Amino acid sequence: MTKQIDVMSLYPKDMNIYGDSGNVLTIRRRLELYGYEPVIHQYNQGDDWPGHVDMILGGGGQDTGQKKIIDDFYSRADLLRSLAGDGVPMLMICGLYQLFGEYFETVDGTKLDGIGVIGAYTVGQDVRMIGNLVEHSDQFGDVIGYENHSGQTFLRDGTRPLGHVDADGCGNNGEDHTEGARVNNVIGTYMHGSLLPKNPAISDFLIETAATRRYGSFDASDQTPEQAAALAHLDETAAAARRTAA
Numbered sequence: 001m002t003k004q005i006d007v008m009s010l011y012p013k014d015m016n017i018y019g020d021s022g023n024v025l026t027i028r029r030r031l032e033l034y035g036y037e038p039v040i041h042q043y044n045q046g047d048d049w050p051g052h053v054d055m056i057l058g059g060g061g062q063d064t065g066q067k068k069i070i071d072d073f074y075s076r077a078d079l080l081r082s083l084a085g086d087g088v089p090m091l092m093i094c095g096l097y098q099l100f101g102e103y104f105e106t107v108d109g110t111k112l113d114g115i116g117v118i119g120a121y122t123v124g125q126d127v128r129m130i131g132n133l134v135e136h137s138d139q140f141g142d143v144i145g146y147e148n149h150s151g152q153t154f155l156r157d158g159t160r161p162l163g164h165v166d167a168d169g170c171g172n173n174g175e176d177h178t179e180g181a182r183v184n185n186v187i188g189t190y191m192h193g194s195l196l197p198k199n200p201a202i203s204d205f206l207i208e209t210a211a212t213r214r215y216g217s218f219d220a221s222d223q224t225p226e227q228a229a230a231l232a233h234l235d236e237t238a239a240a241a242r243r244t245a246a
């Protein structure tokens, strides 16, 4: 039986900077190597929503990109909230992480309401937070990436961060050492990089959750020895990048 997994790339035209499209490529490749059949749906403003979605990947964007997609995003807000509530795994980087929160007030004073999946709000400041970042996550261990944002995000009481950053990184706001957020199976984070090629534990969480929701379990028994070797090679490459960063 071919086990198809439907992956949505959310607003790749306007929300895709600092290599975020690499997350989609990584998920596609790892799904193939586990013996699944990935189907990638690119969703941009005005597109039809696909009939079935197992996972949603969203990238970062300039404030201008966020303003471009916002009306379409609001038209999909109920759907996204209900999919998140149902446990669909989602990864939202930077600009879309901010818009999954309550609001983002940009540095020029424009207030963009978010869709409130994540209990957090973001306020733009003049000084950008830029640099390589290492965070420590209970669920995923050390997570490595790169941040570049003007928005400072503050988690509401009770919102779980994805992890905690050392003194070198800024993370959510440069003040409280938190980075990102975790709600149901939604991960919000400032980590570009791309994130997923360097952090296989997060890729596998998204894949295993998607497969389990759709087929009842995650099952890589169709994997060939060649695919297993190729996957091990990807993981070694990631491990080397992680050793350099840590």
Ligand code: GLN
Pocket: 017, 059, 060, 061, 062, 063, 064, 066, 093, 094, 095, 096, 148, 149, 150, 151, 152
């Ligand atoms: N425009 C947002 C900010 O500067 C998000 C940037 C990003 O996605 N890297 O905070």
